[in-house]
Amino acid sequence: MISAGEASSLRRRFRVRRVLGALLAAGVMLLLAHSAAMAGDAPSTPSASFDGAIEVSDHDLVRILTLRDYNTRVVVLGTALLGLAAGTVGVFMLLRKRALLGDALSHATLPGIGIAFIVMARSGGNGKWLPGLLLGAAISGAIGVAGVLLIRRWTRLKEDAALGVVLSVFFGLGVAILGVIQKMDTGNAAGLSSFIYGKTASMLAADTWLIAGAAGVVAVGCLLLFKEFGLLCFDLEFAGAQGWPTLLLDTLMLTLVILVTVIGLQAVGLILMIALLVIPPAAARFWTQRLSQMVLISAGIGAASGFVGSVVSATQPNLPAGAIIVLAASACFLISLTFGRARGVVFQFIERVRLERKTRCQHLLRAVFEWVEEGRGNGGVGATESKIPFSGLVRQRSWSRHRLDRIIVRAERDGLIERVGDTHVRLTSAGWDEARRVVRNHRLWELYLITHADIAPSHVDRDADELEHVLGQTMVRKLEGLLAEQAAATVPPSPHALA
Amino acid sequence: MHWTSLDTSIVIVAALGAMACALLGSFLLLRRMSMMGDAISHAVLPGLVAAFLISGSRSAMAMLIGAAVVGILTAAFTQWVHQLGKVEESASMGVVFTALFAVGLVMIVRFADSVDLDPECVLYGAIELTPLDTVTLLGKPVARSAVVLAAVLLLDVAFVLAFYKELRISSFDPALATTLGIHARLMHYVLMTLVAMTTVACFESIGSILVIAMLIVPPAAAHLLTDRYGVLLLLSTLLGAASAGLGHLGAIWAPTWWGFEDTNTAGMMAVAAGLLFAAAVLFSPRHGIISRALQRLRLTLRITIEDVLGLLYRVEEQGLIIRPGAAIELLRRTTGSGWLGRLAMAELRRRRCIATMADGLRLTGAGRRAAASLIRSHRLWEAYTARHVALPTDHLHHSAERAEHFISRPMREALAGDLDGVRTDPQGRTIPNGGTALDPTKAGA
Numbered sequence: 001m002i003s004a005g006e007a008s009s010l011r012r013r014f015r016v017r018r019v020l021g022a023l024l025a026a027g028v029m030l031l032l033a034h035s036a037a038m039a040g041d042a043p044s045t046p047s048a049s050f051d052g053a054i055e056v057s058d059h060d061l062v063r064i065l066t067l068r069d070y071n072t073r074v075v076v077l078g079t080a081l082l083g084l085a086a087g088t089v090g091v092f093m094l095l096r097k098r099a100l101l102g103d104a105l106s107h108a109t110l111p112g113i114g115i116a117f118i119v120m121a122r123s124g125g126n127g128k129w130l131p132g133l134l135l136g137a138a139i140s141g142a143i144g145v146a147g148v149l150l151i152r153r154w155t156r157l158k159e160d161a162a163l164g165v166v167l168s169v170f171f172g173l174g175v176a177i178l179g180v181i182q183k184m185d186t187g188n189a190a191g192l193s194s195f196i197y198g199k200t201a202s203m204l205a206a207d208t209w210l211i212a213g214a215a216g217v218v219a220v221g222c223l224l225l226f227k228e229f230g231l232l233c234f235d236l237e238f239a240g241a242q243g244w245p246t247l248l249l250d251t252l253m254l255t256l257v258i259l260v261t262v263i264g265l266q267a268v269g270l271i272l273m274i275a276l277l278v279i280p281p282a283a284a285r286f287w288t289q290r291l292s293q294m295v296l297i298s299a300g301i302g303a304a305s306g307f308v309g310s311v312v313s314a315t316q317p318n319l320p321a322g323a324i325i326v327l328a329a330s331a332c333f334l335i336s337l338t339f340g341r342a343r344g345v346v347f348q349f350i351e352r353v354r355l356e357r358k359t360r361c362q363h364l365l366r367a368v369f370e371w372v373e374e375g376r377g378n379g380g381v382g383a384t385e386s387k388i389p390f391s392g393l394v395r396q397r398s399w400s401r402h403r404l405d406r407i408i409v410r411a412e413r414d415g416l417i418e419r420v421g422d423t424h425v426r427l428t429s430a431g432w433d434e435a436r437r438v439v440r441n442h443r444l445w446e447l448y449l450i451t452h453a454d455i456a457p458s459h460v461d462r463d464a465d466e467l468e469h470v471l472g473q474t475m476v477r478k479l480e481g482l483l484a485e486q487a488a489a490t491v492p493p494s495p496h497a498l499a
Numbered sequence: 500m501h502w503t504s505l506d507t508s509i510v511i512v513a514a515l516g517a518m519a520c521a522l523l524g525s526f527l528l529l530r531r532m533s534m535m536g537d538a539i540s541h542a543v544l545p546g547l548v549a550a551f552l553i554s555g556s557r558s559a560m561a562m563l564i565g566a567a568v569v570g571i572l573t574a575a576f577t578q579w580v581h582q583l584g585k586v587e588e589s590a591s592m593g594v595v596f597t598a599l600f601a602v603g604l605v606m607i608v609r610f611a612d613s614v615d616l617d618p619e620c621v622l623y624g625a626i627e628l629t630p631l632d633t634v635t636l637l638g639k640p641v642a643r644s645a646v647v648l649a650a651v652l653l654l655d656v657a658f659v660l661a662f663y664k665e666l667r668i669s670s671f672d673p674a675l676a677t678t679l680g681i682h683a684r685l686m687h688y689v690l691m692t693l694v695a696m697t698t699v700a701c702f703e704s705i706g707s708i709l710v711i712a713m714l715i716v717p718p719a720a721a722h723l724l725t726d727r728y729g730v731l732l733l734l735s736t737l738l739g740a741a742s743a744g745l746g747h748l749g750a751i752w753a754p755t756w757w758g759f760e761d762t763n764t765a766g767m768m769a770v771a772a773g774l775l776f777a778a779a780v781l782f783s784p785r786h787g788i789i790s791r792a793l794q795r796l797r798l799t800l801r802i803t804i805e806d807v808l809g810l811l812y813r814v815e816e817q818g819l820i821i822r823p824g825a826a827i828e829l830l831r832r833t834t835g836s837g838w839l840g841r842l843a844m845a846e847l848r849r850r851r852c853i854a855t856m857a858d859g860l861r862l863t864g865a866g867r868r869a870a871a872s873l874i875r876s877h878r879l880w881e882a883y884t885a886r887h888v889a890l891p892t893d894h895l896h897h898s899a900e901r902a903e904h905f906i907s908r909p910m911r912e913a914l915a916g917d918l919d920g921v922r923t924d925p926q927g928r929t930i931p932n933g934g935t936a937l938d939p940t941k942a943g944a
Contacts, residue, residue, distance in 0.1 A: 094587070094590055097587060097589075099587060099589050099590035099593050100534055100589045100590075100592065100593050102593075103534070103537070103593065151780070154780070154788055155723060155780055155786065155788075156722070156723065156786055157719055157722065157723070158531050159531075159589070160528075160531050160532060160533040160534045160589070161528055161531075161533045161715065161718075161719045161722070163533070163534055164533040164534055164536065164537060164711070164714075164715030164716070164719070165715055165716050165719050165773070165776055167537060167711070167715075168537075168708065168711045168712035168715055168716060168769055168772075168773075169712065169716060169769055169770060169772065169773030169776070171708055171711075171712075171766075171769070172708050172709070172712050172765070172766040172767070172768070172769020172770050172772075172773070173766065173769070173770045173773070174766070175708055175763050175765065175766030175769075176750065176762045176763050176766030176767045176769075176770055177762070177766075178763070178766075179750075179762035179763030179766060180754050180759045180762045183759065183761075183762070184759065271541065271597055271600050271601070272597070272601075274593060274597055275593075275594075275597035275598070275601070278590055278593035278594055278597065279593075279594050279597065279598075281590075282584075282586050282590050282591070282593075282594050285586065286584065318608050318609055319605065319608065319609070320604055320605060320608045322601075322604070323600075323601040323602075323604040323605045323608075324601075324605065326597055326598060326600075326601035327598065327601050327602065327605065330594070330597075330598035330601070333594055333598075337580065337583065337584045343584065343585060344584075345583050345584065
């Protein structure tokens with residue numbers, strides 16, 4: 001036991017470690033961004049479009065991969081950091097079953113951008129002053145998110161309709177406002193559409209700085225509130241009952257999402273932003289069952305997609321960076337879906353095949369055991385040496401002859417069974433032990449169902465058929481405890497007539 | 500503001516498209532797949548580019564086929580990712596449509612020389628230009644897109660009418676549909692195909708923003724207004740058409756209030772749909788926020804009125820008299836608000852159930868009868884729960900205090916029948932005789 005004082009000092013130490021980790025993460029972000037913007041070559045033409053470099057030789061490829069080029073460095077680091085930040089908060093959104101909230105949110109920023117532009121242009125300032133536009137985007141994004149949550153709470157509409165209504169109405173309003181701006185004579189609004197399509201290739205050092213700052217805030221926020229966010233995702237009611245301010249925490253989580261989205265929008269565009277919030281977490285889910293690992297993997301996938309996508313689009317002409325980043329993330333998703341260790345399709349398939357094999361082998365053993373027990377073998381009741389004809393087994397389990405052959409071959413390989421001539425089999429001594437165990441589990445479960453679950457003896461066989469393969473040691477001990485009298489024998493007699 | 504025949508033509512085109520989208524959107528809403536409209540309308544992009552590359556032209560037929568193929572693929576991929584990977588459905592939708600959209604974008608840029616597709620045009624549509632592109636029908640010039648959209652709308656309506664019953668059952672209960680021999684999954688994919696085709700047919704003229712808005716918003720508003728399937732379809736279609744008209748009006752009119760020129764029609768149509776939706780949220784007779792608040796207020800007032808009657812009855816029972824101020828203070832302590840008590844008392848005076856005498860409040864004859872039947876409900880319930888539910892005596896009052904307001908006359912007599920011969924409640928107070936008492940609900944209303 002740990003005393004109360006020790007526990008509180010432990011807790012304090014954990015908190016200190018968390019804060020230190022958060023500060024470290026923030027430092028790394030800032031360092032990366034700093035090296036992106038400052039060190040190395042001076043920017044020759046910082047505002048030049050990335051797509052401009054069309055001729056790419058091997059030498060250029062090396063230059064791009066080693067980030068020696070100023071523009072490349074800005075774009076690659078910016079997208080990688082954005083992927084990292086979006087992948088991190090995206091995990092909580094996915095687990096909170098709000099994967100598409102990012103969709104509604106990013107569409108809902110548009111009217112705010114338009115209104116901010118109009119207000120700034122009318123008041124005589126520069127309409128495209130970035131902090132103002134971002135503030136407008138954040139405010140209307142927050143209103144949109146609040147709208148989704150309120151529609152869900154106050155009306156009978158479900159999540160999907162609430163998201164869809166907010167998304168389309170806000171975006172429509174945004175387009176209408178942009179339409180107004182286009183006919184204004186105060187200034188041109190040419191840059192505003194970059195919030196919809198993004199301008200990945202022509203990102204500036206300032207954009208990367210901004211992204212690095214946002215990524216730092218997100219990393220710090222998620223590290224400091226890791227436990228609380230996790231609690232919110234898995235059991236909101238429990239968190240509330242424990243006295244956590246769930247509404248405040250939820251708002252904080254959404255604020256981080258809004259921050260990332262708004263910063264990322266003008267860098268990579270609407271659709272890409274949604275993809276970065278959804279795809280890396282969904283991919284990470286295939287690899288692990290642990291939240292902390294999932295966050296790390298998701299952030300890694302996001303950063304990797306940003307990195308690979310922007311590098312690939314830099315080496316080839318006519319490849320839009322935003323789309324390539326999404327495709328890189330999708331490729332990660334496909335790979336995870338297929339080969340993921342925890343939930344991947346291949347892994348699950350292998351697991352299933354393995355279980356099926358084990359099941360069939362155990363069914364074979366039980367069939368042989370019951371055959372001998374009935375005294376149908378030529379050695380009399382319980383004779384361990386008796387041979388069993390194939391035909392009998394085929395009848396007993398309604399297997400095809402071909403399938404039986406395959407099961408026997410596999411059981412032979414495991415040393416459980418041996419052939420006697422062409423038509424008979426016999427259990428080895430290891431086979432007898434295993435068969436006794438399986439039959440015992442089967443009958444224990446049957447007895448349990450009959451005595452404790454009130455199921456008719458004629459109905460228990462099929463149910464026990466499925467469970468006998470997965471009964472663990474502790475479960476068997478428990479059953480033995482419950483069925484002390486009947487389970488006294490090494491193998492209890494079958495409670496129903498054998499087929 | 501000048502409304503010309505051009506404007507009429509624009510509204511007709513938009514209304515046709517809006518109706519087609521809203522009709523299909525109702526089924527998406529019922530299946531909780533509204534976001535599928537959003538997903539499909541983004542995801543069809545690669546289908547459009549592929550159709551363009553293969554057919555070499557922007558012919559409507561090729562585009563429709565391309566869109567239908569990719570629409571089905573989107574639905575199928577979403578389903579596969581959802582089932583194979585056990586990914587939540589909305590997340591799998593998000594993965595699939597963003598990936599397909601990215602493929603489309605890459606294709607557009609890669610084949611920029613040979614593909615004449617402008618993502619901006621697909622996004623915003625060019626509804627203002629539709630009246631200029633006309634074909635001759637029955638000797639009159641008609642906007643070409645009006646003809647296309649009318650055909651799409653007819654196709655959708657025909658589909659809905661032909662499979663009215665099947666769509667209804669498979670939307671509400673796919674499992675039941677399957678047991679009835681209806682191929683629920685086939686219905687699903689046919690519906691998705693139609694959504695994709697309708698979406699694309701509308702893209703060119705009214706733009707994807709309006710398509711998504713019309714697929715989602717009018718059905719959502721209609722769902723707040725009715726509980727009937729047929730009415731939902733009709734209402735959602737009508738709301739779609741209304742948003743088109745109001746939206747265009749708003750586009751050429753609303754900006755002038757702030758001294759701007761007119762604006763994008765498609766965007767304002769989405770906004771108009773949003774306003775209609777907001778109106779439905781607030782004022783829907785059954786599900787609206789305001790009407791529900793009113794209902795709740797009415798119920799609270801009825802309960803407070805009955806509490807006042809009960810209070811006065813108990814005071815009189817003990818031979819005491821209470822002053823109005825003290826009664827309000829007591830009510831404020833139990834209900835938490837003074838104005839509710841005052842309102843209840845004013846209402847009771849208006850109904851001539853209570854009267855203020857020189858020494859305090861008194862029940863009138865009618866008021867005493869109403870109060871007696873309420874107290875009878877209360878004490879019968881206490882006696883009943885004491886007999887049948889093993890509760891300590893001091894726990895009975897709380898449940899009776901809630902139940903008394905909802906015990907009808909037949910139930911009261913049933914309780915009395917069950918408690919045959921019992922004349923007092925568990926605390927020993929007399930249960931008033933029900934013979935002459937008025938039903939408090941009738942006396943109140």
